[in-house]
Amino acid sequence: MRTVTVKTDRREQMIDVTSQVRKEVADSGVKSGIVICFAAHTTAAVTINENADPDVTRDILHKLNKEIPKDEGYHHGEGNSDSHIKSSLVGASEIVLIEDGRLVLGRWQGIYFCEFDGPRQREMLVKVIPCADD
Amino acid sequence: MRTVTVKTDRREQMIDVTSQVRKEVADSGVKSGIVICFAAHTTAAVTINENADPDVTRDILHKLNKEIPKDEGYHHGEGNSDSHIKSSLVGASEIVLIEDGRLVLGRWQGIYFCEFDGPRQREMLVKVIPCADD
Amino acid sequence: MRTVTVKTDRREQMIDVTSQVRKEVADSGVKSGIVICFAAHTTAAVTINENADPDVTRDILHKLNKEIPKDEGYHHGEGNSDSHIKSSLVGASEIVLIEDGRLVLGRWQGIYFCEFDGPRQREMLVKVIPCADD
Secondary structure (H helix, E strand, O other): OEEEEEEOOOOOEEEEOHHHHHHHHHHHOOOOEEEEEEEOOOOEEEEEEEOOOOHHHHHHHHHHHHHOOOOOOOOOOOOOHHHHHHHHHHOOEEEEEEEOOEEEOOOOEEEEEEEOOOOOEEEEEEEEEEOOOO | OEEEEEEOOOOOEEEEOHHHHHHHHHHHOOOOEEEEEEEOOOOEEEEEEEOOOOHHHHHHHHHHHHHOOOOOOOOOOOOOHHHHHHHHHHOOEEEEEEEOOEEEOOOOEEEEEEEOOOOOEEEEEEEEEEOOOO | OEEEEEEOOOOOEEEEOHHHHHHHHHHHOOOOEEEEEEEOOOOEEEEEEEOOOOHHHHHHHHHHHHHOOOOOOOOOOOOOHHHHHHHHHHOOEEEEEEEOOEEEOOOOEEEEEEEOOOOOEEEEEEEEEEOOOO
16 A cells, blocks of 8 residues: 655645556556555545546536535534535545556546645555456 | 446436446356446446336436536536536446355346436446455 | 444434444454445445544535435435435445555544435445455
């Protein structure tokens, strides 16, 4: 298992971590298997989406904020219930397949660490699981 | 890894791919492990839900469209930001357990490929990971 | 694979199952790998979120109900389409990493079984996959 440190500089942000995950897979030497990317936080998440036009992630974050605003009469005293809700909806982890020693992603797919309560320094755990017959 | 081709014929559609996944598991000969179903697209997803009454998937797609309509002042120029948002909320992949060489699903559960920007020809990647002691 | 039985006593409820999952991992003897927690139901889910302040799960359930109410002109005759929709948005499963024989979770993270159509007796499947080199 490796820990990828992600430094965020806004309250909500999607940071492309595909190259860091690709490096972990290369370093592992695994030819066939899976890699799990896991946000070790309850107000963050990991997702896969388009990495070509930055307006895509901008639209995703804007829509999440519109539907799940920061202030809406929540009970949790820390004032970040919206961040917790987004975390459970987007999800703490993503799995990506490994074939021939490489990440298998669709043409437009990138892996994103999602910050919902920044800015902070965050940790994304990355673990490569080889196929038993690798 | 195998690629399951899914042909969709509407803009939004949930297609039951359980039998195709079951076939890949049987072909693999794996007795104990997991299978990952991964949508290699940023405007599609994979989910697990009821495969008995077709009104369930109809209600899911209708509600997603009601809350995340196609046109809502998004910035992304392609006009499919709603599809990208749905993709990240539903998620790119599902994992299902394999025991005694068979998929382990609850009584009403089926695996669905979710199209959010069709009609198109799509690819769902399926990879079986055996337990190390299989 | 083990089955963890979860008894719910409300229609919507998030039940902390971290200790049960921790026990399965310890019983497995696996030192390095992953554990998959899978809700074998189409009106339930599994998620990871804060297990310190109970107001967090209260806020999550309240917000889900506000946005996806029980009655909203759905077609599915059983009257639980909201539960099915929540199930696909939150997701049927979570993966957690195992290192040195222990679950790797962030400081505030707990694993929750999410009931969206209770009260019922439910089954969460737990499977530990060791690394090939464990």
